[in-house]
Amino acid sequence: xxxxxxxxxxxxxxxxVGERRIRTACTIPKANESPVFEGHFPGYPLMPGVLxxxxxxQTTGWLAxxxxxxxxxxxxxxxxxxxxxxAVFPGDxxxxxxxxxxxxxxxxxxxxxxxxxxxxxxxAQITYRMLPYPNPQxxxxxxxxxxxxxxxxxxxxx
Amino acid sequence: xxxxFDKVAEIIAETCDIPRxxxxxxxxxxxxxEIDSLDFLDxxxxxxxxxxxxxxxxxxxxxxxxxxxxxxxxxxxxxxxDRIDELIAAKGA
Numbered sequence: 656x657x658x659x660x661x662x663x664x665x666x667x668x669x670x671x672v673g674e675r676r677i678r679t680a681c682t683i684p685k686a687n688e689s690p691v692f693e694g695h696f697p698g699y700p701l702m703p704g705v706l707x708x709x710x711x712x713q714t715t716g717w718l719a720x721x722x723x724x725x726x727x728x729x730x731x732x733x734x735x736x737x738x739x740x741x742a743v744f745p746g747d748x749x750x751x752x753x754x755x756x757x758x759x760x761x762x763x764x765x766x767x768x769x770x771x772x773x774x775x776x777x778x779a780q781i782t783y784r785m786l787p788y789p790n791p792q793x794x795x796x797x798x799x800x801x802x803x804x805x806x807x808x809x810x811x812x813x
Numbered sequence: 814x815x816x817x818f819d820k821v822a823e824i825i826a827e828t829c830d831i832p833r834x835x836x837x838x839x840x841x842x843x844x845x846x847e848i849d850s851l852d853f854l855d856x857x858x859x860x861x862x863x864x865x866x867x868x869x870x871x872x873x874x875x876x877x878x879x880x881x882x883x884x885x886x887x888x889x890x891x892x893x894x895d896r897i898d899e900l901i902a903a904k905g906a
Contacts, residue, residue, distance in 0.1 A: 744866070757854075759871025760854065761850060764858075
């Protein structure tokens with residue numbers, strides 16, 4: 656996880672296109688590894704809740720991409736019922752589990768939960784507008800990013 | 814007993830904060846009520862839940878984009894209510 660580059664997830668654990676489910680994982684950087692914690696907060700490093708929402712958005716975002724075989728890109732359009740249930744600190748290991756509950760009509764909607772040690776820390780319903788990639792190079796860059804996250808491309812996606 | 818249109822109008826009023834009296838059977842959701850596609854998605858979800866159906870938004874979007882249907886067929890509220898009644902009937906068939 657590199658917060659300042661918005662690289663929120665370390666690994667895509669599993670993608671099940673048929674069941675429209677995904678699991679991802681990340682470890683929050685140590686306090687001295689990210690300047691985010693210099694400001695949030697001085698002397699009391701705490702993972703910003705808004706970045707937990709981004710973790711959730713990226714989780715179901717990867718699933719939304721998988722469901723269209725990376726032909727379109729999901730752009731964040733809405734966050735509903737977002738709950739940050741407890742404080743998350745540097746060094747914490749998180750897992751996210753998401754599912755897509757609607758697709759088509761130009762939008763994809765997902766539900767996602769974050770857990771630490773099996774216990775829920777955050778959840779939300781997230782809506783994406785599905786847009787064409789601006790150019791093939793950008794699409795490839797996203798595919799390369801997915802590769803680095805161990806995205807299971809071998810699964811049949813269509 | 815309230816009609817399908819009445820229920821749809823209630824959902825729109827609540828979801829988009831539009832005064833109920835401004836929502837009429839001949840209103841076009843996009844052109845007259847200025848509901849955008851993101852808000853219409855919420856309305857569609859609420860309609861699905863209220864009527865126990867699934868609006869085929871993807872199919873409608875495709876038909877409009879392909880020129881096989883006009884937006885009036887799906888977004889003028891009396892027509893939307895007719896589409897909902899058809900889906901309810903099809904579910905019971």
